[in-house]
Each structure stands twice: as structure tokens, then as C-alpha cells.
Amino acid sequence: MRGSRGVLHNLSVLTIGTFAAQLLNLAALVYLARLLGDHWFGVVQVGVAVSAYALITAEWGLMSLGIREIARLDNPAEVRDYVRLHQGLLAVLAFAVLAVGLAILPLFPFYRQDPALFLLYLSLVIPQIFMGEWVGIGVERMSWVGAAKTAASLSYAVLVLVFLRHLDGLAGWPTWRWIPALYLFSFVAGNLVVAMPVARWLGGPFLPRFGHLAEWRRRLTETAPIGASIVTMRVLMNGDLVLLGILSEPEIAGQYAAAAKIGFVLIVAMEVLWKALLPRLSRLARGNETEFLGRFRLYLGLVTAVLVPISVGGVLLGPDLMALIYDDSYAAGRPIFQVLVVSYSLLSLGWFLGNSLIAADRQREFFPPLVVSAAVAVAGCFILVPRLAGLGAAYGMLAGHGTLLMTLAWICRRWLSGNLWRILPLVAGGGLAMALVAGWTGSLPVVVRIVVAGLVYLAVTAWPLRRWAGFAVR
Numbered sequence: 001m002r003g004s005r006g007v008l009h010n011l012s013v014l015t016i017g018t019f020a021a022q023l024l025n026l027a028a029l030v031y032l033a034r035l036l037g038d039h040w041f042g043v044v045q046v047g048v049a050v051s052a053y054a055l056i057t058a059e060w061g062l063m064s065l066g067i068r069e070i071a072r073l074d075n076p077a078e079v080r081d082y083v084r085l086h087q088g089l090l091a092v093l094a095f096a097v098l099a100v101g102l103a104i105l106p107l108f109p110f111y112r113q114d115p116a117l118f119l120l121y122l123s124l125v126i127p128q129i130f131m132g133e134w135v136g137i138g139v140e141r142m143s144w145v146g147a148a149k150t151a152a153s154l155s156y157a158v159l160v161l162v163f164l165r166h167l168d169g170l171a172g173w174p175t176w177r178w179i180p181a182l183y184l185f186s187f188v189a190g191n192l193v194v195a196m197p198v199a200r201w202l203g204g205p206f207l208p209r210f211g212h213l214a215e216w217r218r219r220l221t222e223t224a225p226i227g228a229s230i231v232t233m234r235v236l237m238n239g240d241l242v243l244l245g246i247l248s249e250p251e252i253a254g255q256y257a258a259a260a261k262i263g264f265v266l267i268v269a270m271e272v273l274w275k276a277l278l279p280r281l282s283r284l285a286r287g288n289e290t291e292f293l294g295r296f297r298l299y300l301g302l303v304t305a306v307l308v309p310i311s312v313g314g315v316l317l318g319p320d321l322m323a324l325i326y327d328d329s330y331a332a333g334r335p336i337f338q339v340l341v342v343s344y345s346l347l348s349l350g351w352f353l354g355n356s357l358i359a360a361d362r363q364r365e366f367f368p369p370l371v372v373s374a375a376v377a378v379a380g381c382f383i384l385v386p387r388l389a390g391l392g393a394a395y396g397m398l399a400g401h402g403t404l405l406m407t408l409a410w411i412c413r414r415w416l417s418g419n420l421w422r423i424l425p426l427v428a429g430g431g432l433a434m435a436l437v438a439g440w441t442g443s444l445p446v447v448v449r450i451v452v453a454g455l456v457y458l459a460v461t462a463w464p465l466r467r468w469a470g471f472a473v474r
Helices: 007-059 062-070 076-107 109-113 115-122 133-138 142-167 175-202 213-247 250-263 265-285 289-326 331-359 367-388 390-411 420-440 446-472
Strands: none
Touching: 007 076, 007 109, 007 115, 007 142, 007 175, 007 213, 007 250, 007 289, 062 076, 062 133, 062 213, 062 265, 062 331, 076 109, 076 115, 076 133, 076 175, 076 213, 109 115, 109 213, 115 175, 133 142, 133 175, 133 265, 142 175, 213 250, 213 331, 213 367, 213 390, 250 265, 250 289, 250 331, 250 390, 265 289, 265 331, 289 331, 289 420, 289 446, 331 367, 331 390, 367 390, 420 446
16 A cells, blocks of 8 residues: 655655765765866766756656656556556657757767766666656655665765776776766666565556557646756756856866765755655645645745754855865865855755645746746856856856745745744744854864754754744644
């Protein structure tokens, strides 16, 4: 039967899996940055950004739509039929993106650094057809999803940390070209972990099914604003790296990526949170609006309470944290990290509001703010990168992320009423106390300062937040 655990259980399982995955990915990331140097590390990270655009374009929001729709189905046979038809449509889109990518990638200057590397990253659209993670989320089998994330990251980290150095020159490939190949292997391995139990729950393997063009048209019509929003959102996530690959040297992109990848943990955390919330909020949105709004305000308030100390701590302690992780080899990334940690916090809040619109079947309202915000971010990068290099890209993204949050807050203004605003003075007081402690402990190691500042924030805000949470859902 469908998973029936609560949101906190689902979120806990996903968080544990993602936390383990992120620790492993961080270890592999730091190792790669030191092994490759800023030039080839920058080229590889531009390749990662290109693959992200290919993957989300080939998916076009179908997985978000699928999660929402199978969350409202109870019969495994119905879910399996839905999934197989969905996969057929995903296959068509994957091969279309592959064809377009082969045609346009040679037009970009970064492609000439190593065409094979970018083609390997582009090929990830093929195994994505058979990805079972979204099905596991839709039927709320979060243990499978968490295990899949951990398995994929574990296999990738082991391959990079243990075997990558020894692969240099094998089959005539340099070290950096093996990185997307290893990622492709781990992508498939992680998918198998979730696909097999999902297939058992559905009563058989789920393979692409073609036909039913009318149903495909319906799904594409439903997902068009979601897909367009996701692709545009990607510009706000890592369009900076692609633009740096076009407007600057790989070394600058490498310094920027070293900072951005640490801060990007916030976006990954928001993705995890939303995967746990989407099935439940989608069902609540179909029922009692009062209950939906109560839960929305509760979750948004708690997200804000988490993002405030991360932003404060990132600005005050980020340079020391970057120095601990990368030594002095990526010193230019330290001020970039300070800007991006605030920027990603704004993006996380905006993404939460936008996904809440999707849960409430108001996805068409999410797209216009994304377009405006992406235009602001791209324009900011084009103006500032020639003047400030990587720091200019960070400021450009900050402008875009701030624009997104403000426009979506205006669209969702009716939802942002009641007891939600009472949380602001609570988290502001905790952030101020945290900042004071971070300043007073300047002589201590950065890890100790982070722990002490975090404990002070919890001590100041925990009890008031608990009381607020009790009123938020009323």
C-alpha cells in the first residue's frame, strides 16, 4: 500500500539521506578542486551546469506533475499505467534534447575546452527516462528515495576519491573526462536502488509506453508552465556558471564554483523539503483551504527561521569556513561565498512560494516572476562580470533572487497573513545574538564558532518558535 507516514517522517528520511549524500559530495568536490586546479575544475563545473539544463529541459516539469497526480491515486495498477505513459513522453523529450544539444553545444566557447566532456554530461538525459525517484516520492516511499540518494552519492564519492587518479590516461582520457563518466555510472546505480522496490509496489517493472497522444497533450499542457518555470528557475540557480563560462576564463569560473557549490547546499535542502511537502500540500489544496494555509504558513515560518542563521553565519564566518575547506588555493571565492549565501537564502524562500503555487494548481502564476527575475540576474551578470569578475556574477544573482522573492511575495500576499509575521522579530533577535557571539569568539577555530553561534540562536529562539508554531496553524 501507499506510504502513510507523516510529513516529519518523510522529511527526516529524505534529510538523512540527503545529508549523507551532501557530505560525500562535498568530500568529492574538495578533492576534485584540489586535484584539477581552478582551470579544469571550472570547465567541469560548467559541464555540470550544462547537464543540469539538459536534464530539466528533457524532464520539462513532468516529474513534478507526476508526483502531484499519482499522489492522488491509490490503485497501484493505475499508478503503473500513469508512470509508463509518463516515461514514454520523457523518452521523446530526452531524444529531442539530445539532438538539439548536439547541434548547439559547438556554438559555445567553453565547448572547445573538451567536447567529449560536455557530450558525456549531455548523455545523462538517457538514463533519466527510467528514473524512479519521482514515483517513490509520489507514493510517499521516502525510505527508498533516501536510500537511492545515498547510494548514488556514495558510489560517486568512492569512484572519485579512490579510483579517479588511477584512471588518468586510461583509454586515452585525461582525468577530468572520467568525471562525467563516473557520475553517469553512479546516476544509474542510485536509480536502481529506488526503481526495484517501486516496481514491486506497482506490480511489475515500469518501462516506457508510447501512444495515447491525447493524454500526452493533456500532460504537456498541464506541465508547460511548470516546465518553463523549472527551466527558468535553473537560470537563477546556476546560470551564473554558464555565463562565466562564456564571459570569462575557466579559472574565474573555478574560483566561483568553489564558493557556489558550498552555498548551493541551501538549494538542495529546499529541494528535499519540497519533495516531502508536495504530496501532502497537493492533497490539502484540493480540500480545506484553511488547513492548507495553516500548514503553508507553518512550514514557511520554520524555513525562514532556519535560513536567517545560515545567512548571518555565512556572512560572518563564511571566509574562515572557505579557508578551512580549500586552504588558500581558492581565496578569491571567499567574498563570493558571502554574497551567495544571502542570495541562495532569498532564492530558497522564493522557491518555496513558487512551489506552493504549484501545489495549489496555480503554477501559471509562478512563471512571469521567474522570467523577470532571470532577466535581472542575466543582465546583472553581463554588466558586472566584465568589471568585477566572479564577484560581479554573485551580485547579479543576488539582484535576481531578491526580485523573485519580492514578486512572489506580492502574488502570495493573501497567504502571508495571520500569525506568520510574528516570526520575524523572533528570528531577528536570534540572528542578532548569533552575530554578537560570532564576533566575540573570533579567536576560536571556525568550527567551534559555528557550533557556539548556532547553539546561541537555538537558545534564544527555540521556545518562542515552539509557541509560535502552535498558533501558526490556527
